[in-house]
Amino acid sequence: MTASPPTSGRTAPGGPHAPYVPPAAEAPRPPETPDAPDAPDTPVPADASRAPLTTGTARAGGAAQTGGAGGAGGAVDAPGARDDDRLPPPRAPLGAQTWKEIAHLLLNLPMDIVGFLYVSVWVYCGLLLSVTVVGLPVLVLGLVGGRRFGRAERVRARLLLGMRIEEPTPIRHRAHGGFFPWLWACLKDPVGWRHALYSFVRLPWGFATFAVCLVSLFVAWPVLPWLARGLTHVDRMMVRALLSPSDALERRIAELESGRRTVADTASADLRRIERDLHDGAQARLVSLAMGLGLAKEKLPEDPQAAARMVDEAHGEVKLALAELRDLARGIHPAILTDRGLGPALSNVAARCPVTVTVSVDLPARPAPAIEGIAYFTVSELLQNVGKHSGAARASVDLRRSGDRLLIRVFDDGRGGARADRGTGLAGLTERLGSVDGLLLVDSPGGGPTTVTAELPWRDSADG
Known part of the structure; x- marks a missing residue:
């Protein structure tokens, strides 16, 4: 009696009398391990779901599986998904x-x-x-x-x-x-x-x-x-x-205030200069003259010849005192300017200059006395600078009217190098001209020549 192969309780397809076909090989199952004892329940922290995942996390088919003692773990988010879920800080709709x-x-x-x-x-x-x-x-x-x-x-x-x-x-x-x-x-x-x-x-x-x-x-x-x-x-x-x-109005107000201060300072400086010239010049000579005449009076009965010599010396002192007073009066306001105008007055100034000066005045009428005086003293001071500092052989002065401006041009062939922002002469002259809406321009390259141009507002003599 022949033994039949074991069927392991399975019926072959096609009925009990069909030939036997062995089953396909099944994958071996892992050995079962006894269940671990139940651990006591522990509270889960509120932030546990936000804790970072371990490096052993695997992602397959959209779900992450982790192996553990109790079996397969649940699906969790990838590490980058946590930052994407955070909301931006709120911002104000208006700045x-x-x-x-x-x-x-x-x-x-x-x-x-x-x-x-x-x-x-x-x-x-x-x-x-x-x-x-x-x-x-x-x-x-x-x-x-x-x-x-x-x-x-x-x-x-x-x-x-x-x-x-x-x-x-x-x-x-x-x-x-x-x-x-x-x-x-x-x-x-x-x-x-x-x-x-x-x-x-x-x-x-x-x-x-x-x-x-x-x-x-x-x-x-x-x-x-x-x-x-x-x-x-x-x-x-x-x-x-x-x-x-108004920018123009405010600028004009500032200019007028600055000009008023300059005029006040210039007037005060002129008064101090006159007082100093009188004290050191004519007053001193008049005191010496009085003392000399007093000594001559005492000598006259005893020594008439000595008294006569003292009177001659006193006469010389009188002449010098008169000359100094005349110069002082010319410095305040020359009589020739009042009587004859700018042309003769400037020719007189040029004659006293150590440099050969030619004067050209082309004016249709006399300007206002104030403008005439400023022009005279401007040319006088410029020629004084030419004689002292330029080393020039010749100079020229040109005055003419251009529209509503009086133009003054002083030229010399000296060494040059004059600057309006250095020293007190040209700087002070610039301030004085600016106080009456005037202008001073200096063109003096090193080695010369020098050309100084001054502008003054023109006002007719009847308006002055």
Whole structure:
């Protein structure tokens, strides 16, 4: 009896009488290990899910599997996914400068209402009272108050709009020599009237900007930064046009103030020079003359010949004293300039110069006495510098009128090297000419020649 092969409890396909086919080889199974004892439950930290994964993590088919004592682990995120899940920090929808511009637009309405009411009441009261003596002071006080309001608006524009607006020059009471001149200067103040115009015309604009900005805060805030920037540009133009000082006017005021200080300093220096010349020159000679005549009087009874010699010496001292007084008077204002004009006066100066000087004066009429005196002393000082420092053999002086300017040209063929910013002679002359809207130009290269050109404003003698 033949034994049949074991079937391991399986029926071959095709029935029990089909030939036997061995099963396919199965993969060996890992040996089973006994289950580990249950560990006591431990609380899981709240941040455990955010702990970094170990390097043994494997990713297959979109799920990460980790081997462990208790079996396969669950699927976890990759390391880069943690950073992608973090939210960016919140940011403000509007910048700091935009909020400043919005605040400026919202403040336009209250500020413009106050300014409009102030100007309206001031103009009404001023015009109503102008028939009385108190009308003009009321207008002046209103203009002063308008300057104060304009200062507040410049501060607001400086803080909220980032503008740099200079303060206009104030009206000083002392600079006008009394109450009524100051009153008239305030009435003619262009800065005060421009500030009043600014406060009067802005009321409709204040209503418009307040309404547009307030509504846009709720219904159009995505475009509010561009809208606020455009509206504040209009505010910036108004501030620059009506509240900023005029550059030309401020520059002219600064020039006049500087010129006034220069004139005052020059006048004080001239007085000190005259006092010094009188003390050291003519006064000393007159004292010596008095002493000599006194000694001659005492000698006359005893020694008439000695007394006569002393009188002759006193006569010489008198001549020298007269010459020094004549020079001093010429330094103050020469008589020949008053009597005959610039041509003969400058020819007289040129005759005393150690250098050969030719003078050419081509003027249709005599200028004002003040301009004539300044031109005379300018040429006199320039020729004095030529004789002392240039080493020239010849020089020339040319005067002519060009439009509303008096042109003075002094030329020499000396060694050159003169500069207006070095030393006190040409620098002081430049300041004195600048005090009367004049100009001094020096062209003096090393080795020469030197040409100095001076310009003075022309005023006719009848206007001086």
